[in-house]
Amino acid sequence: MSVNCSGPPPEAAEAVASVGRRARNPQGQGSRLRAELVAAADDILARTGDIEGLSLRAVAREVGIATPSIYLHFPDKRALVRAVLEARFQQLSAVVQAAISQQPDPVGKLRAGTLAYCQFATDHPHAYRVLFGRVPVAVSRDDSASSHVTAAPPQPPAAGADAFGLLVEGVQRCMDTGAVPAADPARVALNVWTALHGLLSLRSSIPQFPWPPLTQQVDDVLRGLVGLRHNPAPEQE
Amino acid sequence: MSVNCSGPPPEAAEAVASVGRRARNPQGQGSRLRAELVAAADDILARTGDIEGLSLRAVAREVGIATPSIYLHFPDKRALVRAVLEARFQQLSAVVQAAISQQPDPVGKLRAGTLAYCQFATDHPHAYRVLFGRVPVAVSRDDSASSHVTAAPPQPPAAGADAFGLLVEGVQRCMDTGAVPAADPARVALNVWTALHGLLSLRSSIPQFPWPPLTQQVDDVLRGLVGLRHNPAPEQE
DNA sequence: TGTACATCAGTGAACGCGCGTTCACTGATGTAC
């Protein structure tokens, strides 16, 4: 296993985290390993943020199995990465939905949803980067010598589109109630999303910058780009 | 200079771009190779956007020398990467300064500067990603087995800080002339920068998204976050 | 004008590493008779 976690955790030690051979799953439960593999790969990506640098061997080490065992559950490396991305997108979506559902009015929903999105990115900066920080490799230059440059990674576009749809809907509702000046909700939502993405990714790229409180920036964005005047609890965060 | 000047300069062509052995530099001119190395590394990064994936062997191949020759000019890989980043930061800074200097009034300067910044990022998306898209690898977990995960790459913070200083100054001047509501210029500039970064990096990360024209988004940002009412040539771009 | 020598700009082979993937295999567990 890769990360020698100084103190061995007493119970989970032999299953997941220790150096010795892990206990084999009972018959019919082989797919348990699949979940462990996804969790381990996700763990590594959450630590490194480097999707290209993820290696099957590191995943196998983390789980405590031989590397070829991964091929019992995934046809290749891309399939494992895809599974990790799907799980993370679902988590992000669930977190945002939960935050929205706890607020009664459209303005509260919009603000809670954006803050939840930002909280996810702040809590899991590397995971967020893995989800949204990808530049599809372009030219490839028909140069077979450098063809080991992998193509664009699998992107579950549906989940991302769904999340964006939520934002458009939230903006629309605010406009419907008159809480916010009427405009093209898709255009406004796009501006908000890109602005949030920018402050989130720069915060994690340049942590040494003297960043102001996150909620201040988020509220500046909502006020400037949506027209939200409602800024509850100004001393918050 | 680092940035590939599209048309191959007639004489340098065989020295840089071909497969055969390149002509050796005359004595006293050994540092020419240094420039070629930086240009080749920059070229590769502009194609891949992947700073971790850059290999000295690929750079040597591109230039047409043996890999160890790189060590005549750079102590290691990090030093080469640092040189590339410095050159790109300088280019970005120069482009923005030039755009600013061509406008007479503060509002025009602010808009031209931000558009130049965006144009740079759009023209060289991978280079832009290399400059600003980095997440410093966090934990490292004192695990010698995975220590091949390189530490944070060399970042010339001065150049970035200078560019941001320009933006703060531009916003301040607009406020001074009353073209824009008075506020904390550093706070406003930070909001603008992060918003621009967000729309730029998402545009290059998710090119399949139905993006609106760049200038529309930039003007939305300047209007919403700075209060710029001046939107010249609305049908532009 | 000739020659020994220093310097400079590189080269080629090799090191030890980690990687994705393939292959033939093992050995515990369940099942049919």
Next chain:
DNA sequence: TGTACATCAGTGAACGCGCGTTCACTGATGTAC
């Protein structure tokens, strides 16, 4: 109740690859005498 067999969840060794870096070297060019 015993036994042959199938299945399932893995393993260990090996493949060919690219990587950063080190090392001893080469051979053209300049310089001192």
